[in-house]
Amino acid sequence: MDSRKKEGQMKTNDILEKKSTRRSFIKKLSIAAAAGSAGLVAGGCVSTGETTEEMGLKWEEYFKKNYRMMTDKEKDETVARLEKLAKLQDDVNIQMSNQEPREKVLFGYAFNISRCKGYMDCVEACVKENNLDRNSKTQYIRIFEMDSGQQDPTSGDGKYHHEVPVENKYYMGIQCFHCENAPCIKACPTKATWREPDGIVVVDYDWCIGCRYCMAACPFWGRRFNWGEPEVPKEELNTKQHYLGNRKRMKGVMEKCTFCVQRTRQGKLPACADACPTGSRVFGNLLDPNSEIRYVLKHKKVFRFKEELGTDPKFWYFMD
Amino acid sequence: MKKIFLRSGLLFLCFVPGTVLMSGVAVMASGGGVMDRIHHADEPFDTMEIDTAYQLPVKTVRAKESWKGGSFRVLARKDSITRYRCSVCHTDKKVLVKDAVLFTHGDIVINHGEGDNELACIQCHDEDDRDFLSDSSGKKIDFDHSYQLCGQCHFRQKRDWLGGAHGKRDAYWAGERVIRNCTTCHSPHSPAFKTKMPETYSLPLDQ
Numbered sequence: 001m002d003s004r005k006k007e008g009q010m011k012t013n014d015i016l017e018k019k020s021t022r023r024s025f026i027k028k029l030s031i032a033a034a035a036g037s038a039g040l041v042a043g044g045c046v047s048t049g050e051t052t053e054e055m056g057l058k059w060e061e062y063f064k065k066n067y068r069m070m071t072d073k074e075k076d077e078t079v080a081r082l083e084k085l086a087k088l089q090d091d092v093n094i095q096m097s098n099q100e101p102r103e104k105v106l107f108g109y110a111f112n113i114s115r116c117k118g119y120m121d122c123v124e125a126c127v128k129e130n131n132l133d134r135n136s137k138t139q140y141i142r143i144f145e146m147d148s149g150q151q152d153p154t155s156g157d158g159k160y161h162h163e164v165p166v167e168n169k170y171y172m173g174i175q176c177f178h179c180e181n182a183p184c185i186k187a188c189p190t191k192a193t194w195r196e197p198d199g200i201v202v203v204d205y206d207w208c209i210g211c212r213y214c215m216a217a218c219p220f221w222g223r224r225f226n227w228g229e230p231e232v233p234k235e236e237l238n239t240k241q242h243y244l245g246n247r248k249r250m251k252g253v254m255e256k257c258t259f260c261v262q263r264t265r266q267g268k269l270p271a272c273a274d275a276c277p278t279g280s281r282v283f284g285n286l287l288d289p290n291s292e293i294r295y296v297l298k299h300k301k302v303f304r305f306k307e308e309l310g311t312d313p314k315f316w317y318f319m320d
Numbered sequence: 321m322k323k324i325f326l327r328s329g330l331l332f333l334c335f336v337p338g339t340v341l342m343s344g345v346a347v348m349a350s351g352g353g354v355m356d357r358i359h360h361a362d363e364p365f366d367t368m369e370i371d372t373a374y375q376l377p378v379k380t381v382r383a384k385e386s387w388k389g390g391s392f393r394v395l396a397r398k399d400s401i402t403r404y405r406c407s408v409c410h411t412d413k414k415v416l417v418k419d420a421v422l423f424t425h426g427d428i429v430i431n432h433g434e435g436d437n438e439l440a441c442i443q444c445h446d447e448d449d450r451d452f453l454s455d456s457s458g459k460k461i462d463f464d465h466s467y468q469l470c471g472q473c474h475f476r477q478k479r480d481w482l483g484g485a486h487g488k489r490d491a492y493w494a495g496e497r498v499i500r501n502c503t504t505c506h507s508p509h510s511p512a513f514k515t516k517m518p519e520t521y522s523l524p525l526d527q
């Protein structure tokens with residue numbers, strides 16, 4: 001069986017499994033409902049080990065809308081519920097934000113291929129910041145060691161295990177490019193993924209059905225799928241979260257780089273740019289003529305990867 | 321039955337990216353796009369508007385340069401020089417032989433400037449006032465503003481540093497602009513970055 005077939009099968013299994021958990025969940029709830037609201041309040045469902053409060057929160061969570069359809073009040077409510085659920089289910093105190101995009105801001109990124117030394121501090125910082133699954137070793141960023149003259153990262157080596165940098169090599173980072181004209185968005189049958197006004201391409205994890213069409217549509221390998229329940233050690237959990245960013249993901253949903261929406265909408269640099277010791281990563285507001293990223297676009301030799309595809313990425317490579 | 325389902329599923333997956341990409345190109349051809357938006361955006365953004373960009377917990381100083389008519393800050397340097405102020409030791413008092421190793425900075429390795437151009441201490445340090453650096457014209461330069469000195473030779477890097485293509489901002493893209501000093505990242509005595517083992521590894525793109 002080739003790997004694509006295997007993947008296909010896992011996918012079917014996965015959706016079936018997901019359906020069955022949803023179904024059994026509704027069943028549980030309807031039994032509870034049949035017992036009457038008094039039953040709920042009195043704390044039925046002892047068999048599941050869940051408290052009434054938890055049941056109630058989950059019930060409301062289950063029937064909430066797509067994030068884009070929510071009113072501000074509904075957004076606040078779901079964020080508050082998720083904070084409570086994190087406490088009840090995992091015994092962690094998280095702070096979840098639903099900070100809206102800032103006006104007159106369009107985020108963009110530039111990567112200096114003549115400065116990157118291949119240290120991969122960015123990759124590690126991203127994993128920690130975004131609560132990425134340690135089990136499957138999910139990473140949003142990839143760094144490839146490339147021969148000078150080589151241009152296609154598909155043939156680059158990401159598994160180098162020696163001191164870096166190596167002479168006559170250069171290092172190229174790849175992550176979601178937050179395309180203005182993103183094919184992943186168009187491929188999604190449930191509108192679970194979209195581009196925010198500040199340019200960040202996000203996923204509503206509660207609305208994603210795990211079909212992975214977006215993954216197939218992305219020409220930049222920018223998306224990551226959760227084949228299993230993501231695992232993050234409790235002591236390493238980043239508790240500063242955003243609804244559209246690093247909050248807890250479930251098994252069977254898609255995720256991706258969000259330009260660290262939980263940080264960048266508060267004025268911070270994304271974790272990767274902050275962690276880079278070489279200054280190869282430039283991040284900022286594309287609409288601000290005084291921003292660093294605008295200086296790079298204006299004064300440096302820049303190019304975009306696979307620009308001819310017309311996806312209009314907001315991620316440039318540049319040289320000194 | 322399962323097999324048929326799988327095949328059709330795969331076929332569908334193959335078609336989706338194809339059609340989507342083609343429509344993508346069509347959209348681009350009709351103009352618009354992010355480059356257009358950038359070209360039309362010429363009004364400076366007030367980064368102070370984002371009030372969650374707090375002041376940094378480390379010491380910074382206002383740079384003695386301006387950028388786009390405004391001021392900015394750099395990370396201070398003097399606080400991280402363990403034996404500053406230098407004049408505490410550099411006095412007229414005699415140096416005892418037993419203290420010589422310590423007092424002559426024998427631990428410092430210079431790896432700055434190539435071949436015959438390897439730098440000597442007083443090319444950057446002020447000969448008379450050890451609490452300062454000095455540039456080639458003899459003008460005293462504060463350690464916190466070492467970019468004024470480095471920029472004499474590395475003028476291209478300095479231009480990019482001012483603009484934002486070299487060096488980096490500290491912590492925030494918004495708020496008051498705070499960038500790293502040359503010496504925050506480069507040891508002035510041996511400025512090249514060290515080689516080290518990578519933190520992790522990356523899987524090939526198609527995995």
Ligand code: SF4
Pocket residue numbers: 175176177178179182183184185201217218219220221222223256311
């Ligand atoms: S890089 Fe891929 S995932 Fe990111 S916006 Fe573009 S198409 Fe979508």
Ligand code: SF4
Pocket residue numbers: 187188189190191192193203207208209210211212213214215253254
């Ligand atoms: S995997 Fe989720 S986000 Fe991607 S296309 Fe399917 S439903 Fe949309």
